[in-house]
Amino acid sequence: MRLMSKGLFFFLAFGVAGYAFFVYGVLPLGSLVHPDMKANFLAHSTGIYTHAFASSIALILGLFQFFPRLRQKYTAIHRWLGRTYLAVGVLVGGLSGLYLSQYAFGGPFARLGFAVLAGLWLYTGFRAFLAIRRGRVDEHRQWMVRNYSLTFAAVTLRLYLPASMAAGFEFAIVYPIIAWLCWVPNVVFAEWRYNTAPKT
Numbered sequence: 001m002r003l004m005s006k007g008l009f010f011f012l013a014f015g016v017a018g019y020a021f022f023v024y025g026v027l028p029l030g031s032l033v034h035p036d037m038k039a040n041f042l043a044h045s046t047g048i049y050t051h052a053f054a055s056s057i058a059l060i061l062g063l064f065q066f067f068p069r070l071r072q073k074y075t076a077i078h079r080w081l082g083r084t085y086l087a088v089g090v091l092v093g094g095l096s097g098l099y100l101s102q103y104a105f106g107g108p109f110a111r112l113g114f115a116v117l118a119g120l121w122l123y124t125g126f127r128a129f130l131a132i133r134r135g136r137v138d139e140h141r142q143w144m145v146r147n148y149s150l151t152f153a154a155v156t157l158r159l160y161l162p163a164s165m166a167a168g169f170e171f172a173i174v175y176p177i178i179a180w181l182c183w184v185p186n187v188v189f190a191e192w193r194y195n196t197a198p199k200t
């Protein structure tokens with residue numbers, strides 16, 4: 001069961017990051033986003049490219065940090081992956097996400113949802129960094145679990161969006177809701193899981 005859920009996490013995170021690398025590395029900007037968002041993307045292309053690439057790095061690197069063997073046996077690799085995850089993924093991805101949140105499609109409710117997500121992403125990353133600098137391993141781990149649950153919003157958002165389109169909901173109505181739904185349950189789940197799962 002644990003192996004299956006880890007496999008699913010890997011599949012989803014690699015799928016979304018791979019999709020972002022392909023779409024933003026190869027195709028013209030705005031090719032595959034909803035037509036209502038395209039003009040916005042073209043007007044903020046530097047922010048979009050920076051955000052898509054940096055955040056995708058976070059999505060991939062973060063996965064490896066949850067392997068107990070990597071943490072215990074290859075500590076130097078864990079540290080370097082962690083530094084890159086925080087400095088490139090969370091810091092650059094979070095600041096560009098915060099910048100983009102003010103232009104996001106869906107009005108003030110969607111913009112606030114993305115802005116709070118970006119703020120929490122940066123804050124939890126900072127707390128995780130601070131904890132490990134002070135040698136507080138358990139605290140570091142807990143902040144990292146919270147932080148990656150927010151990183152994973154990239155995946156949940158891209159599951160909810162097509163599902164809501166398939167269910168026949170209107171994009172303009174559902175997008176602002178998904179701007180919150182993509183991360184609030186993730187944090188609740190991560191908190192519950194952290195407090196109930198055995199520590200490895």
Ligand code: HEM
Pocket residue numbers: 016017020033037040048051052055056057058059093094097098100101102103104105106114115117118119121150151152153154
């Ligand atoms: C966790 C904090 C994050 C915040 C606050 C955030 C915020 C945003 C915002 C505001 C937009 C523009 C949406 C619009 O104009 O309506 C966006 C787009 C995008 N974000 Fe994020 N994001 C985050 C995490 C991630 C992660 C981890 C990835 C990794 C793949 C990612 C990949 C993308 C991509 C590829 C787009 C372009 C839209 C698309 O092609 O679907 N984001 N993000």
